[in-house]
Amino acid sequence: MASDFSKIFFSSLTEINASLRKREYSAVELTKAFCDRLEEYGPKYNALSHSMRKQAIKKAKDVDDDLKIDRTRGPLQGIPFGVKDLLAVKGHPTTWGAKPYANQVFDYDANIVKKLNKVGAILIGKLSMVELAGGGGYRFASASLTGPGLNPWDKSRWSGGSSSGPGVAVGAGLCTFALGSETSGSIITPSAYCGVTGLRPTYGLVSRQGAMALSWTLDKLGPICRTAEDCGHVLQVIAGADADDPGSAGKSFFYTPQFARKPQDVTIGYAPVDFEEYAEPATRAAFKAALDVVKSQGYKFKEVELPDFPYGAMTSTIIAAESASIFEDLIKSDKIDEMADKRQIAGFKTAVDTPAIEYLRAMRVRTLVQNAFHDFFYHNVDMVLVPSRTTVASKITDPLDGSGGAAQAPRPRSRGLSGIIPAGNLAGLPAISAPCGFVDGLPIGISFVTKPFFENQIIAAGKLFQSATDWHKRTPKLEG
């Protein structure tokens, strides 16, 4: 049953699963087509760390056998996916994107890989990432064992990180969904820059067993997909209590769009200053158009500001202290000098000297942050709407720390919701980023952020937004 896969590469997982059940093509055909594409374009966009073709085709045969006897295992059955190369997959290299770990192989699968395997999803490759998830503070996009993640919409632009491979692979149609991780911005940023839909779950909802640790109190794993609905389906499978993850919240997630509250019953907080001043001038019209779409859907809107805390400083201090402890052996060895980004090496070496009192102060202020967000969401609004990133993807040669001499924009009139990425991560809040327009051929995204364990609410908002727009259906023209 030969099929034209050119459209299927950009289909949602629910569409592909429906086609598999109708036998429009087999899981083996589908898997081979995706593996070919991943192996062809993955290296060209620095998205592929390790192809898993052989194992994937074997798994696809099992799926076909199941489908022949109508043994269905849910919407992820037969769906090709990739994982960020910080997740352990038995017998295959797990490099953490860093040269010192280039030959690392684990003899077990990460628990969420096992979960996806159980429902018949097909792992076709391990995807590239910023080395050690960028915990030392990298200056250049090239801070990776596989080179800078190249944006599928423009190869001269960065994909965003640290889940660079998952962002590129889904954006370029090299797999249907991918798993990424976020400590502070690593799912939301590549999702926005690559024009895909990414979901950062509540802290503790998804097990991190088998994943590289960067910060025990901030790390989260989540899906990067084509649509908000796909994120719901993947999250339902990967969420759940896990005794092997000390941070596990002991909760499950069931994707229940049928029980979504009506927009009329939901209050969205937003700050006009985010769209009018924080957003780069070229992006403002597109962001405003996206805001207008959401406003037209019947939600109640309320202007809000973030509680006043030094969110960025806090996440940096917590990541520095925890990552220095996690990677102490590496940092104190010569091996760290093998990493690609000099600023990141210096950052890790400096992090070892973080005083305990500074870490504890950050963690105490974090208590105040969590309390403030509790009040913010329970007495104020149901969720907030913000630009995922206020700029389009930067050029791959541009320094990421603002040392490139770019002109300083005038200070915005108020705080708005800027800083929602570190703030949301400190408070463990879930967020979803959906594509909301293009500027100079590059995608931008908006994010819905809500209170812990209310993923269904933001998925519903993302789905409703995507029912009124087609930004998530646009496909890039890949360069050979």
Place this chain on the structure above:
Amino acid sequence: MPIPRRQYLHLAPTEVSTSRAWERGPHYNERMVTRRKLALLATAGIAAKVALAQAPPAPARAESDADFESARQQARNNFQAIARVKLPMTVEPVTTFKA
């Protein structure tokens, strides 16, 4: 030819540290190693070794220094920003994240 005693008394001490110095050329005393010079050399050698041992390793590249300074400055700025938040004694560090 012997130097007359009157002139001899005006010579610098190094020039009279050995007998018949005037007969051995103008740079004889500079080349000759005395016990005092040996002691000085030995002390200087030890001092140099100590100094070397205490000196920090030279950076591989000038850029690394800038990277380290940038990382340290960033950390200092972060600590200062966090320290500006007033913390009552009763506020404990976050230990659970079950929101």
